[in-house]
Amino acid sequence: MNKDIGFLGLGKMGLPMARHLAANGHSISGFDLVADRNLAAQAAGLRIAESALRLVTECATIVSSLPNDDALEETARVIAASARAGSVYIDTSTVSIEASARVATVLSAAGIAYLRCTVSGNNHMAEAAQLTVMVSGPRETFDEARAIFNSWGATCFYLGDAEQARLMKLVINLMIMLTSGMLAEALTLGRKGGLDWNDMWQVISASAVASPIVKAKAAMLGRRDFSPTFTVQQMRKDVGLILDAGAGLNVPLGLTATAAQWLASAAAQGGAEDDYAYVIKVVEQAAAMDSSAV
Structure with missing residues (x-):
């Protein structure tokens, strides 16, 4: 070539x-x-x-x-x-x-x-x-x-020979987004129950759920640093593509639809240019917790 x-x-x-x-x-x-x-x-x-x-x-x-x-x-x-x-x-x-x-x-x-x-x-x-x-x-x-x-x-x-790579990217990004959603609910549950934020990250990072994406997020989110590697607004675009693909293929994507609402809340709260893991703050606020610090 x-x-x-x-x-x-x-x-x-x-x-x-x-x-x-x-x-x-x-x-x-x-x-x-x-x-x-x-x-x-x-x-x-x-x-x-x-x-x-x-x-x-x-x-x-x-x-x-x-x-x-x-x-x-x-x-x-x-x-x-x-x-x-x-x-x-x-x-x-x-x-x-x-x-x-x-x-x-x-x-x-x-x-x-x-x-x-x-x-x-x-x-x-x-x-x-x-x-x-x-x-x-x-x-x-x-x-x-x-x-x-x-x-x-x-x-x-x-x-x-056709659009398989496009669909595969959406499959991967669906899983990436839902990983942040999983962390949002799990960390909020633990924090509200009295677990220490840093202790949770240490245990999660050493556990069976410590996927590469979880480990990649651990250092920054352990400090509650939401500087973007991929923004809320960018992920909203991708989640929209994922939901459209699901509609076109008649695949129910209930978890992804919930994640889309969390991303919308994150943008409404001023987090559009923060990392998409801002959904952690959205779930914390829904649980009547202070999302500004731990």
Whole structure:
């Protein structure tokens, strides 16, 4: 696969992913609609294209990290209209299955190979090249692009030729969100019953329920630090996608629906830009407890 890669979207996830590609010998041109992100990418040694259109026309392989369905579909339209025939488009965004399927139709008509490449992990894991990579799309294109995926993490799964990677990402994020919901109820129960906050975290971290995500949260939440690795608002978007997928497949997602309400309460209380684990405070407040400290 051509080592000249265009990277669209240089935010908290996109920039470190683009940097890892450059470190592994790829020639990277980047672009973001936010000027400050372009400056940060330039300071990190990446070349910045004049525009998204210029990037698309110059690079045979295009990677994107985008915020939502609308951004994905607009990017796909530009690629379909302007990219070279035989180009490859790899999108790493968390978007709906329906939007991704529409993009597949548009790109197929233009002769563009399309890989849905979702990643599991936060921005710190992106910085450390420790993402779990999940890919679906043409198998031959996936095989050719393995060096790209290996730049982002040691674990990569090929899941099928269509939207499987999109659905798998939603499955993972459902479990991540419900882990915070589980912690919210469990910690509130223990705290209101008189257990010490730090004692609970020590026991939980050493117990059978100490999954990697629980251990990753333990250090910060043990200090009641809700600085975001993934915000309430970002998780609300993903939970909305999960609920839509459940509705489309006739799968009842009662626990996820409850989590959506907790996230709405967190946003209403001013926690939209805090970590999604803010739902702990929501449950504490529902239990008539002081959520400001322990």
